[in-house]
Amino acid sequence: MGHFQLTARLWPALKQANGARVVCLSSRGHFFSDVDFEDPHFHQRPYDKWVAYGQSKTANIQFAVGLDARGEAHHVRAFAMHPGGILTELVRSMSEDEVRASIENSNELEPLKPPEQGAATTVWCATSDQLKGMGGVYCENVDIAEVAPAECTVRRGVKAYAVDPKRADRLWTASETWTGIRFTP
Incomplete structure (x- = not known):
């Protein structure tokens, strides 16, 4: 809900910018799960940290799609993106076996990236002329x-x-509903 709340507070400035872009960080973790609208907070089902992670990353993408649909008329475009496999502070809550498995899984798809390389897609989404007139896509x-x-x-x-x-x-x-915040056109 952080993306939603922050963007809602920035909405007047985004509209005034006449060409703003919002870039939402997601990841391939969205493959782990769609958003479970019936039980998003795991009240009725056992908690699974990877399903929760996947659900949050999917929500970031869906937020960008929803924001772009609402922002296009105001020249506010939104993108979601995967920075690449990067070891971040997220690993502090993982066991050594989980970290090792994550590295192995990541290396099967692509080599791990340093944070500077991971920032490349974020910067591209925010600035590229190739994306002019586009939005609501995952990069x-x-x-x-x-x-x-x-x-x-x-x-x-x-x-x-x-x-x-x-x-x-x-x-x-x-x-x-969850935040009590409504965007105003």
């Missing part, structure tokens, strides 16, 4: 990601549920 490796086939087992691209406008609208409505 990785300094490019727009393709939608991954439903049966895809390799985590590349973006899952269709993450960029689904109907699911993005559902998340938007839930976010307004």
Whole structure:
């Protein structure tokens, strides 16, 4: 809900900028789970940290899709992106075996990146002329990601549920309810 709340507070300035871009950090972790709108807080099902992580990363993508739909008329465009495999402070809450497995899984897809290389897609989303007039897309490796086939087992691209406008609208409505914040046109 942090992306939603911060953007809501910045909304007047974003509209006034007449060409603002909002870049939401997500990750390939969105492959772990769609948002479970029936039980997003794990009250009815056992907590699983990877499902929770995946759900949060999917929500970041859906937020960008929802924001772009609402912001386009105001020249505010939104993007979600995967920075690449980067070892961050997230590993502090993981066991050594989990860190090792994450590194091995990441290296199967692409080598780990230092933070500076991970920032490249963020900067590209914020500044690239290639994205002029576009928004609501998921980017990785300094490019727009393709939608991954439903049966895809390799985590590349973006899952269709993450960029689904109907699911993005559902998340938007839930976010307004959960935070008590409404964007004003």
